[in-house]
Amino acid sequence: MSLNNPFQVNYDEIFVPNYTLPELFLCLDGTEIKDVDEWMKKRRPEILELFKTHMYGRLPEERPGCFRYEIFDTEKNALGGIAIRKQVKIYFTEKEDPSLDLLIYLPVDRKNPAPIFTLLHFYGNHTVTEEKAIPIRPQWDRTYNKYIPDENTRASHSKTIPVRKIISRGYGVATAYYGDIAPDIKDCFSHGVFGAFDHIFGEKRPSDAWGAISAWAFGLSRIMDYCEIDQDIDSKKVAVVGHSRLGKTALWAGAQDRRFAVVISNNSGCGGAALSRRKFGETLRVINNAFPHWFCDNFKKYNENEENLPFDQHMLISLIAPGPVYVASADEDLWADPKGEFLSAKNAEPVYNPFGLEGLPCDDMPDLDRPVMGAIGYHIRKGGHGLTECDWDCYMNFCDKHFNYKG
Numbered sequence: 506m507s508l509n510n511p512f513q514v515n516y517d518e519i520f521v522p523n524y525t526l527p528e529l530f531l532c533l534d535g536t537e538i539k540d541v542d543e544w545m546k547k548r549r550p551e552i553l554e555l556f557k558t559h560m561y562g563r564l565p566e567e568r569p570g571c572f573r574y575e576i577f578d579t580e581k582n583a584l585g586g587i588a589i590r591k592q593v594k595i596y597f598t599e600k601e602d603p604s605l606d607l608l609i610y611l612p613v614d615r616k617n618p619a620p621i622f623t624l625l626h627f628y629g630n631h632t633v634t635e636e637k638a639i640p641i642r643p644q645w646d647r648t649y650n651k652y653i654p655d656e657n658t659r660a661s662h663s664k665t666i667p668v669r670k671i672i673s674r675g676y677g678v679a680t681a682y683y684g685d686i687a688p689d690i691k692d693c694f695s696h697g698v699f700g701a702f703d704h705i706f707g708e709k710r711p712s713d714a715w716g717a718i719s720a721w722a723f724g725l726s727r728i729m730d731y732c733e734i735d736q737d738i739d740s741k742k743v744a745v746v747g748h749s750r751l752g753k754t755a756l757w758a759g760a761q762d763r764r765f766a767v768v769i770s771n772n773s774g775c776g777g778a779a780l781s782r783r784k785f786g787e788t789l790r791v792i793n794n795a796f797p798h799w800f801c802d803n804f805k806k807y808n809e810n811e812e813n814l815p816f817d818q819h820m821l822i823s824l825i826a827p828g829p830v831y832v833a834s835a836d837e838d839l840w841a842d843p844k845g846e847f848l849s850a851k852n853a854e855p856v857y858n859p860f861g862l863e864g865l866p867c868d869d870m871p872d873l874d875r876p877v878m879g880a881i882g883y884h885i886r887k888g889g890h891g892l893t894e895c896d897w898d899c900y901m902n903f904c905d906k907h908f909n910y911k912g
């Protein structure tokens with residue numbers, strides 16, 4: 506096969522290899538899972554372990570560090586009076602560093618604790634809205650690969666999190682900069698939460714030590730810890746969202762931490778929702794070479810060797826069952842393999858059915874901009890890689906449905 510592009514990446518269905526997905530209900534010891542109880546007690550923990558060992562890596566211990574936080578800003582009249590703003594510093598240890606700044610907006614106009622969307626983002630909290638009270642933190646910047654404090658970038662990424670719209674639908678938002686947890690660089694392992702906890706491993710990082718996606722997912726769980734103590738947030742209605750590499754992170758966070766009531770993956774692609782065995786768009790070789798710090802070292806064994814993975818990404822989604830999960834693609838985002846994302850969502854369905862849930866109520870990929878919503882949701886939007894207002898509309902509709910929420 507000769508591929509006419511610089512990455513030697515396939516964008517043609519004709520070249521997708523024949524593959525067989527590992528079976529959801531067949532345990533490593535050959536026993537077959539027959540009901541929900543066996544799934545939850547035996548197969549689900551087994552699959553979770555496989556993902557830790559071979560892909561995302563495991564934490565140095567079950568729950569490293571402590572949970573400490575400080576609310577450093579509360580504004581009852583934010584965004585022109587429609588929202589309450591809070592800013593909270595969440596510490597990972599007894600020390601000042603590392604810590605993450607959580608930016609929270611909640612609707613003022615509500616009687617009960619608010620359901621919220623929580624997500625990590627790429628550029629610093631000051632880029633989310635125009636509010637001057639959001640400090641520009643000394644931080645690593647992904648665009649320049651160094652720290653550049655810059656007042657000009659205030660509100661520069663407000664489109665990716667349409668806070669006012671979310672508030673008007675009755676939801677809150679809690680968001681943090683992913684670089685506060687660990688910088689997205691190849692030698693991240695002496696920084697952020699890695700710097701704080703990797704000494705627990707001893708001299709050498711094991712081949713299944715956590716990669717950056719696991720570290721960011723760990724940060725999301727600490728945000729969830731905070732949601733559980735904030736009386737203004739309905740901690741039973743927290744939807745975790747993520748775009749692209751942070752979509753991979755949202756899925757991995759939701760697979761491990763069942764407190765997230767809804768899990769949403771936006772254009773997460775390879776290493777997220779897309780099936781690895783299709784080798785369409787970004788492949789394991791390409792992702793492991795470009796981002797060797799995202800996954801554990803063991804994952805590199807599967808470069809050009811996808812068929813020997815003991816799982817595929819439909820099994821990542823199956824770990825979220827019976828919790829609602831939404832996978833979203835964009836038609837021009839071939840790098841992320843939209844069809845592979847759909848097939849992954851669809852192939853997780855057999856785990857939802859025994860819970861009495863309908864899974865993903867369509868047999869084939871739906872038409873453009875025609876979201877399908879069961880316990881599993883899916884849409885393919887027109888356009889390129891990105892988290893857009895159309896995507897957010899679908900996520901809010903999905904949460905309305907599952908939270909039985911009238912807004």
Ligand code: GTR
Pocket residue numbers: 748749750751773774775787792795
């Ligand atoms: C790309 C990477 C993808 C995707 C994306 C992103 O360069 O190949 O896996 O995660 O970055 O995070 O924007």
